Amino acid sequence: MTDTTLAARGVALDLLRDVLRKSVPFDDAFDAHPDLAGLEPRDRGFVRMLVATVLRRLGQIDELIQTCLAKPGLPKAAIHDMLRLGTAQLVFLNTPPHAAVDTAVELAALRNAAPYKGLINAVLRRVGREGAALAAQQDAGRLNTPDWMWLSWRTAYGTAKARGIVEAHLHEAPLDLTVKSDPSVWAGRLDATVLPTGTLRRMSGGSVTEMPGFDAGGWWVQDLAASLPATLFGDLRGKRVFDLCAAPGGKTAQLAAQGARVVALDRSAKRLERVTENLARLNLEAEIITTDAAAWEPGELADAVLLDAPCSATGAVRRHPDILRVKTPEDIGKLAKAQGRLLAHAVGLVKPGGTLIYCTCSIQPEEGEAQITRLLARDSRVKRWPITADELGGLSEIITERGEVRSLPGMLAEHGGIDGFFVSRLRRVYE
Structure with missing residues (x-):
């Protein structure tokens, strides 16, 4: 050897x-x-x-x-x-x-x-x-899943869906790419499949930086689920958009590519360096600010705000299996409190008539549905603006009765699966 x-x-x-x-x-x-x-x-x-x-x-x-x-x-x-x-x-x-x-x-x-x-x-x-x-x-799926996670998912979604989640975690996720334009053209160059939302999917493996179009900034790596929130604002051309907790910057790039005037915030200057590097490679622009989004006060309100809140990332186990080993039930409670503070502050950053989208890559209801339920109960300035399957390429399986996105590993098997994600769209009402 x-x-x-x-x-x-x-x-x-x-x-x-x-x-x-x-x-x-x-x-x-x-x-x-x-x-x-x-x-x-x-x-x-x-x-x-x-x-x-x-x-x-x-x-x-x-x-x-x-x-x-x-x-x-x-x-x-x-x-x-x-x-x-x-x-x-x-x-x-x-x-x-x-x-x-x-x-x-x-x-x-x-x-x-x-x-x-x-x-x-x-x-x-x-x-x-x-x-x-x-x-x-x-029993591979059950053996590889910590008891507290299994019990939380079985309680939230039932045994069948919990079983689908843990079995999906046994397999590495495919490589998903978001393109700036012409998905069908890039699909041919990258040997990829075009998913209903326009995301490109190919088998993982190989060096991403050596793939066609990387140096030219034609695309960036982003899971199908993570690509959905930024597509739900409607026409953003010329509009002022705040991307709160922006790193690593995939959604910032999406918003900028749609023609928005983006202000990207994050507490971590180091993580924002990666956002800046990615935007430079993609030839896209955004204003970058290092600050705590829960306390930031802008000089001008936004037409739209995207809050991709820090979370347990339990929806991304396919890509990050260490989540199974490093996260604890105590983490969920701490994160949920931080998410509540961020969400409450984010409401005040949106102009009346504007849009607020809240999302997490967690499949814990405390970090998703429960946050929106509490917000709507205490803050009359926002109302739920239901998301429809037509806006997401007909992917009705991931739309809830309330008009929110709730994707779970194990869903969309016919397309090769999806990460777990929660998305809720709110509209700031006129007072």
């Missing part, structure tokens, strides 16, 4: 520790690891895929390891993580058994865990022999 092979596994081990023991978001841990720059692109891609697979299949992997241990009980954390990486390769990534086992054993030696080499070898060899058959008998 090569030094780079072991180096890649070592990075993966570090990243798994950061996510599972320090609750660091996977993307943040990945970007910050000092050894990644020294790996070839292929090895970096392998690291990302390996760690994401462990995070996505953690419940299954741990049950397989427990089954294949000679004695009950799990080894100490670092050894457990080595076994997790090896099991993911053997059962879910089709890595040749000798490569997965040998690299795990060598990694133990490099990480001062030589006394555990025999244990790692024995467990992984048994996983290699029996793992696939054992995995086929597991």
Whole structure:
């Protein structure tokens, strides 16, 4: 085996520790690891895929390891993580058994865990022999989902839809792109399918930056669900629009591409740097302001306000499986309070007759439907403006009886699925 092979596994081990023991978001841990720059692109891609697979299949992997241990009980954390990486390769990534086992054993030696080499070898060899058959008998979706999430989704949506959510999480999401214009032309160039809303969809994989049109700014990466809110304002040409909590900037780009005069706000100057970079690549313009949107007072009210509020992101597990491992029930309560403050303030930023759209990439009702119910009960300045399926390419499955968007992983299977999202459109009434 090569030094780079072991180096890649070592990075993966570090990243798994950061996510599972320090609750660091996977993307943040990945970007910050000092050894990644020294790996070839292929090895970096392998690291990302390996760690994401462990995070996505953690419940299954741990049950397989427990089954294949000679004695009950799990080894100490670092050894457990080595076994997790090896099991993911053997059962879910089709890595040749000798490569997965040998690299795990060598990694133990490099990480001062030589006394555990025999244990790692024995467990992984048994996983290699029996793992696939054992995995086929597991309740994969349920095993990989924390109890509190499963119970919250079953309570909110019923057992059948909750089952659809957790089974959708077993698979990596496709790559969705928003184009500035001519979706059918770009679909041909990018080997993509045009979805009913105009989003392009292609299988994930490969380097995004090397795809046709990236450098020219013809498109940007954005999930189908995330692309919907900015399309629901109507004609925005020449209108003043506030994009609150704007980073990473996909919706800012959409609004600017529609001809709006966009003011994009976010508390994080670092995250806004990415918004600025993306707008420059796309040859689009927006005014960028670093501030707390819950306290910001503009000199002039907006014709339209988009509040994509910070949330638990439980609707985006297909793309970010670390959410299953780092989010807690306590996070939901804290986020819901922050969302309520942002939403209450956002109402006062819209001109009478203007439009406010509230959205989150969460499938927790506390972060979606409940926020709008509370707002309408206490603030007579806004009324719900129902969204119709005709506005979304006929995607009636994701429209609720109240005229809000509630998409769930597992929906739109005929189109390749969708992330979980909530969208409500409100109109500021004349007082």
